[in-house]
Amino acid sequence: MPCTTLLVGRRASADGSPLVARTEDSSAGSFDPKRAVVVRPEDQPRTYTSVLGGRTIELPENPLRYTAIPNALPDEGIWGCAGINAANVAMSATETITSNPRVLGADPLVERRGGQPGGFGEEDLVTLVLPYIRSAREGVERLGALLAEHGTYEMNGIAFSDAEDIWWLETVGGHHWIARRVPEDHYVTMPNQLGIDSFDLADAEGPGRNHLASPDLRAFLREHHLDLTLREDGQSADVFNPREAFGSHSEHDHVYNSPRAWYMQRTLSPHAEDWDAGAPGTSPDSDDLAWSRRPERLLTVEDVKDVLSSHYQGTVFDPYSPRGTDAERRAFRPIGINRHNALAILQIRPELPESHRAVQWIAYASLPFTTPIPMFTNVEEAPAYLGTTEATVSTDSFYWVSRMIAALADAHYSEVILAIERYQQRTLALGHAAVHAADQEAAGTDDPSAVPGLLAAANTAVAEKIREATDALLGEVLFTASNHMTNRFSRSDG
Incomplete structure (x- = not known):
């Protein structure tokens, strides 16, 4: 599902809240009506079957109440989108991301064939994970275990947040995954592209302070020659670039994905680079834009909404501006696009009591023209x-x-x-x-x-x-x- 994600660490936000935000965008030529719901424990299924994957799973007892933004028409499954549970843990699922033939050859995506079930995907993940976790880290661990056992039929990025941390998980092939804790004073920009650009295997295999991964990730990298890092003598073999190992650098990325990350960073860190010079690492078609950056001031809910509504304002690429040529105005896929289904901004405010610290801001349809409504999540009904x-x-x-x-x-x-x-x-x-x-x-x-x-x-x-x-x-x-x-x-x- 085409989407755009923006994550803001708690020391980068105006009120100290970690902010998880994502637009859910439909595929070209289709629109998926959405609605906000509160799923009470008695309404959560105990046996779940994926509509698209066809896989059945028994779910744990004692689920937590949680919010979600499912499809209003359930013909293709639930597609819970994003929500916050009764333990004030947030989840956004998913950002569809890219891969490459080496990864997909080493760990193929799970396909549904001949009546045999496939894996789980975006339609399922909020329902399978959010009601059963009490921290962002627990979310990574539960989803990682599900991926290892059941697999997935698509590449996805998933965000988890609690009052302290945001964790970002990216699937790697059908059963493998990596996750990284967002630096507290940074924001993260994620178009539909594998994004993590540095990963510490030693931390993931050890204390897991900032990195978590499939237990066999090091062996997986070695066996299939996936780590493309050129190392100097004595340089650690523990740190590698997942974007090079697992991601893509296609012409499609240069038109559809990287320009969105470029514009978000150009907006939130305007003086950090000469964004319009076309230099490597700072241009719209760059393959190595930073996964995370420190903003130049603290960020607000309005900043998040504005960035996720943007269409390259102030540049020749704005489709509504007379400045550029026709070709320039249609050169890149905007962030604020006609195919938005919903926006969720998940805000867990650590300075407030648990009874009312969680707010989910919800907007629908094409974001340049719409507004979000705040919804406290410690409620029984939307x-x-x-x-x-x-x-x-x-x-x-x-x-x-x-x-x-x-x-x-x-x-x-x-x-x-x-x-x-x-x-x-x-x-x-x-x-x-x-x-x-x-x-x-x-x-x-x-x-x-x-x-x-x-x-x-x-x-x-x-x-x-x-x-x-x-x-x-x-x-x-x-x-x-x-x-x-x-x-x-x-x-x-x-």
Whole structure:
């Protein structure tokens, strides 16, 4: 599934929260309606069968409650997207990533053949992992064990977060994997490309402070000659570049993947490099852009939303700008694309009590034109505006209204973008105000059992306020689009 991920370590964020964010994008020519849900322990299956992979697994007892953003139409499986569980552990799954023939020859992806089950994939992973973990590291370990036993039919990157750490796991072939802890003062940019660019095998085999991996990874590298590192005499054989060993450097990457990482880093670290000089390591088609960087200031939820909505603003590659040529404006795949299904920004705030420290910001459809709604996750049910999505288009659904606004606005970008920017600023302000007010109310209650109820009320209240603003924007954009229809005519035209 085409996606874009941005991870922000807790010492790189404005409020000390680790931030995990990802757009879930559909394949070209298709759109997958999404809805927000809360999966209670009694609703979690005890026997699970993958729709695409056909593999069946028995799940542990005593699952935790968790949030998710599944497909509204379950014909291809659940596709849980992202969520936070009752232990305040977050998971985003998955970022589809690349590989190379050497890896896929050494450890082939698991295919479904002749009635035999395949492995697990993106449709399954949130359901199989998130309800059973109590830390980000536990998430890596559980998913790693599932990959070793059952395998996967695709290459994926998966993020786990708790109040302290973010871990990023990348699959390597059908059964192998690596994972690295995100540096606390860095952000990580991930397009659809294997991303980790440095890995310490000794740490992974030993204390695992910052690196974890399949137990046989060193032997796997050696047997199949996957490590491509040129080492000087005496240089450690423990550290290698996974992007060179397991990833790709295709022309497709240079058009579809690396330009997104380039623009995110250009935006978040604008003075770190001369981003527009075309130099190796800093150009849109570079194969060795850094996996993680230190930002030049602390990052906010708005920064994350803006970067994941971007379309190369300020460059000749912006499809909405008159600056470049037609070829330049269509040269690269934007981050903010028409095929967004959903955005999840997972925020675990370590300075607050566990009862209300977790917030999941949710947006739908093409992000340059839409806004996120905050949802506290220690609740029993998602607000109706976020969770009511049917196959039939309806203005009662935040998903469908967001999709309508984006489709209407795209053709009239210059006429409506100011209205959309005002709407985004207003609704983000409403979201922050609602979160702050609910924090204060939760902190002031003497009855901990009352907190989920007041958080649910806060979720519904802010969703309804943003619904009013969204309906007003839809009316404004519709009016503008109607006045620019091809068949317009008035008597004064003559």
